[in-house]
Amino acid sequence: MVDSNKQNYKKLNPQYIQEILSKLTKEQNIIKWDIGASSSIDQSVQVDNGIAKQMKAAQRSSITLRVWNEKGLVGITSTSDISEFGLKKAISGAKNASLYGNPNDIPDFSKLAKKSIDSQEYPIKQHKKIQNLLNILIEAESELMSKHEAIQSVPYNGLGESFYERLYINSDNASRYMNRNQSSIYLYARAQENGRKPRSSGAVRLALASEDLDIKGCVEESSSKTISHLDYQQIETNKYLVCFSPEAFLDLILAFSSIFNARSIIDGVSLSKPDSIGKLISVPFFNLYDDALHPGNISSTPFDGEGTPTKRLCLIKDGVIENFLHSEATARKFNVDPTGHAGIGSKVSVGPDWLHICKSANNSIQSSNLSHKVYNNNFIIIEGLNALHAGVKPSQGSFSLPFDGWLINNGEKKSIEAATVAGDIRQLLKNIVNVEDQEFITHQGVSPHIWVDDLSITGEA
Numbered sequence: 001m002v003d004s005n006k007q008n009y010k011k012l013n014p015q016y017i018q019e020i021l022s023k024l025t026k027e028q029n030i031i032k033w034d035i036g037a038s039s040s041i042d043q044s045v046q047v048d049n050g051i052a053k054q055m056k057a058a059q060r061s062s063i064t065l066r067v068w069n070e071k072g073l074v075g076i077t078s079t080s081d082i083s084e085f086g087l088k089k090a091i092s093g094a095k096n097a098s099l100y101g102n103p104n105d106i107p108d109f110s111k112l113a114k115k116s117i118d119s120q121e122y123p124i125k126q127h128k129k130i131q132n133l134l135n136i137l138i139e140a141e142s143e144l145m146s147k148h149e150a151i152q153s154v155p156y157n158g159l160g161e162s163f164y165e166r167l168y169i170n171s172d173n174a175s176r177y178m179n180r181n182q183s184s185i186y187l188y189a190r191a192q193e194n195g196r197k198p199r200s201s202g203a204v205r206l207a208l209a210s211e212d213l214d215i216k217g218c219v220e221e222s223s224s225k226t227i228s229h230l231d232y233q234q235i236e237t238n239k240y241l242v243c244f245s246p247e248a249f250l251d252l253i254l255a256f257s258s259i260f261n262a263r264s265i266i267d268g269v270s271l272s273k274p275d276s277i278g279k280l281i282s283v284p285f286f287n288l289y290d291d292a293l294h295p296g297n298i299s300s301t302p303f304d305g306e307g308t309p310t311k312r313l314c315l316i317k318d319g320v321i322e323n324f325l326h327s328e329a330t331a332r333k334f335n336v337d338p339t340g341h342a343g344i345g346s347k348v349s350v351g352p353d354w355l356h357i358c359k360s361a362n363n364s365i366q367s368s369n370l371s372h373k374v375y376n377n378n379f380i381i382i383e384g385l386n387a388l389h390a391g392v393k394p395s396q397g398s399f400s401l402p403f404d405g406w407l408i409n410n411g412e413k414k415s416i417e418a419a420t421v422a423g424d425i426r427q428l429l430k431n432i433v434n435v436e437d438q439e440f441i442t443h444q445g446v447s448p449h450i451w452v453d454d455l456s457i458t459g460e461a
Helices: 004-009 014-027 084-098 130-145 215-228 246-255 262-266 328-334 370-376 425-430
Strands: 032-048 051-068 074-079 151-170 175-191 199-207 238-244 286-291 312-317 355-359 379-385 398-409 412-416 419-424 432-435 445-447 450-459
Touching: 014 032, 014 084, 014 151, 014 175, 032 130, 051 084, 051 130, 074 084, 130 151, 130 175, 130 215, 151 215, 175 215, 199 215, 238 246, 246 355, 246 379, 246 398, 246 445, 262 328, 355 432, 419 425, 425 432
Parallel strands: 238 379, 355 445
Antiparallel strands: 032 051, 032 151, 051 074, 151 175, 175 199, 238 450, 286 312, 286 355, 379 398, 398 412, 398 419, 419 450, 432 450
């Protein structure tokens, strides 16, 4: 039984949907079927100099239904109508589509779809009134602009709340359901001094509810970063020792996540091969996990699009590839269990959830020359990477990305006017000279600062 708050929001009823689908599929002589559905209620605001720029609220539903015909071929259809009439139309559409199913790529139910899962309960809280969200964001914008006279605007900002549900049901009596609140705020400030170029930086905070957001911390981080970029200089093109912020390094690894994606490997668009398991890919003191259930992941889900439980999965251990990310279909091809990383659709996708980068216990091999290089030579701190959609070639391993960051020279910290970092992800992973001890929870994973030597940096004249 759900509490009164949950009743106000809940749109998906697993028992009702299972009963309706069982009845409707039986009427159309369909024996095997499954469904993945999601629903959300969202509201968000944006402001511009103390005035509402956008106030938005929406309800969304999405359903993907698969049916297997008598020949074993699969038909798929999508709809947003969860009524009995809408589901009946979806079943008919999927049944017709199954006549054209691909006999060379037939998905099946995950063999783990009925395995018990440990699902943590989260409190479901009522949304604030949208006017309250607007007032909170106006105050945050005002506070950020008061931090320095050069901060003239906060051009990118937003505060939002959402309640979302997910379910997976199949004809073999597998049934999964979860719901969650989530709230977020982002503040991206713009500063400019006379005769100087405008400089920008920002911060993001996530929480289960808006009252739990660290808004003060978001303001402080955005202002301190922006102010630190006001005093900038050009940088010489050269190879440098580089320290990646946790956010920047996670962005880079996520951009090359096809290395661990079994679907990408099968499709021939990954740097890895089926026999890459057990091969050295990085320095021996580097570990990488995919951990959807990490306590810091407020968007964690206990199951994937096929109903497979999510878990902590080791991808790299002591520099060696340990596992790939799998759906049911790719797991069958590799003769392993699915890992909980599938997304149901016309073609079952595979993707990472929540990366956790950490130092291996085998850390005695780290470069003993690091402290010498840090204190006696120039090094660069990369705060954030830009243009990841255009500057990364995942199937080739190469990247060339503009970045925001600082040059550290004998203890003096100067913002870099404009520069690009370029290289090959395989070489970068083997040029890591330090994985720091302290880990930071970001909005997309967990990572310490990562130091990489001999990275090519191109300054702009």
